[in-house]
Amino acid sequence: MSLPQAAAPAPSPAPMPQGRLEVRGLTVRFGTMTALDGVGFHVEPGETFGIAGPNGAGKSTLLAACTGHLRPAAGEVLLDGRLLRGRPHAFCHAGVARMFQIPRIFASLDVRENVRTGAIFGRPGATPAAARDEVERIMDQTGLAPFATRPADSLPLLARKKVMLAAALATGPRILFMDEPLGGLNEAEIEEFSALIERIRAERGLSVVLVEHKIRALVRLSGRIMILNFGKVLRIDRPAAILSDPEIIRLYLGKRHEH
Ligand SMILES: Nc1ncnc2c1ncn2[C@@H]1O[C@H](COP(=O)(O)OP(=O)(O)O)[C@@H](O)[C@H]1O
Numbered sequence: 370m371s372l373p374q375a376a377a378p379a380p381s382p383a384p385m386p387q388g389r390l391e392v393r394g395l396t397v398r399f400g401t402m403t404a405l406d407g408v409g410f411h412v413e414p415g416e417t418f419g420i421a422g423p424n425g426a427g428k429s430t431l432l433a434a435c436t437g438h439l440r441p442a443a444g445e446v447l448l449d450g451r452l453l454r455g456r457p458h459a460f461c462h463a464g465v466a467r468m469f470q471i472p473r474i475f476a477s478l479d480v481r482e483n484v485r486t487g488a489i490f491g492r493p494g495a496t497p498a499a500a501r502d503e504v505e506r507i508m509d510q511t512g513l514a515p516f517a518t519r520p521a522d523s524l525p526l527l528a529r530k531k532v533m534l535a536a537a538l539a540t541g542p543r544i545l546f547m548d549e550p551l552g553g554l555n556e557a558e559i560e561e562f563s564a565l566i567e568r569i570r571a572e573r574g575l576s577v578v579l580v581e582h583k584i585r586a587l588v589r590l591s592g593r594i595m596i597l598n599f600g601k602v603l604r605i606d607r608p609a610a611i612l613s614d615p616e617i618i619r620l621y622l623g624k625r626h627e628h
């Protein structure tokens with residue numbers, strides 16, 4: 370028995386993939402109704418992956434299943450090769466964050482305290498000083514610093530959305546799921562919040578999964594777009610290809626695609 374003369378130097382570790390999502394065969398049923406039927410796709414690290422489709426297509430259900438809020442009947446979700454399972458906090462600690470469709474803030478708390486709830490929920494191991502620094506950094510990044518001590522429910526809609534975004538970021542995600550974040554905003558606000566999402570994605574190297582009805586913004590932000598229809602993947606393609614398909618425009622994006 371002979372041992373190798375000299376051990377080869379250990380190969381330098383490959384860079385850790387950050388925020389690569391793999392969804393396989395995801396099926397969700399509500400009673401006898403199949404809301405998602407074998408949905409599969411992947412998101413590259415740092416990609417913004419757009420999702421569109423008519424009302425009831427299963428977009429919110431998909432986000433719920435990818436963030437631990439709904440248990441699928443079949444299929445799996447992996448982040449950087451690791452199977453995500455269990456309750457939402459387990460997904461959160463694995464690097465998954467979700468910004469909800471309906472503004473969810475703690476009305477009795479001020480803006481900074483709202484953002485801090487994200488840090489407490491998502492990073493129980495962080496030292497108080499580290500958590501505080503990160504909260505302040507996120508407040509700066511999202512433009513919320515001037516409103517830090519304002520009651521969160523006293524703010525206009527765009528600012529409340531920023532609070533939700535900031536709280537999601539404070540959990541320390543590698544991937545952020547957003548359900549129609551631009552809903553209810555006017556054109557100028559859509560511009561501002563789209564630009565903020567894009568800047569934060571770039572600065573933090575986040576992957577983003579973006580469900581959005583405002584198609585113009587979705588096309589601008591997304592690397593690829595998936596069209597869901599009746600719980601199934603109709604198409605996954607570059608925005609230009611999606612936009613140049615009149616059938617998709619007519620049937621699945623709806624009249625509001627000009628927005
Ligand atoms: N908790 C639930 N119980 C029963 N049916 C639901 C539930 N949530 C969603 N659904 C149904 O699942 C389908 C997909 O809904 P949803 O994911 O909200 O669609 P989308 O977000 O694309 O508009 C719809 O038919 C909806 O009525």
Ligand SMILES: [Mg+2]
Nearest residue numbers: 428429430548
């Ligand atoms: Mg929805």
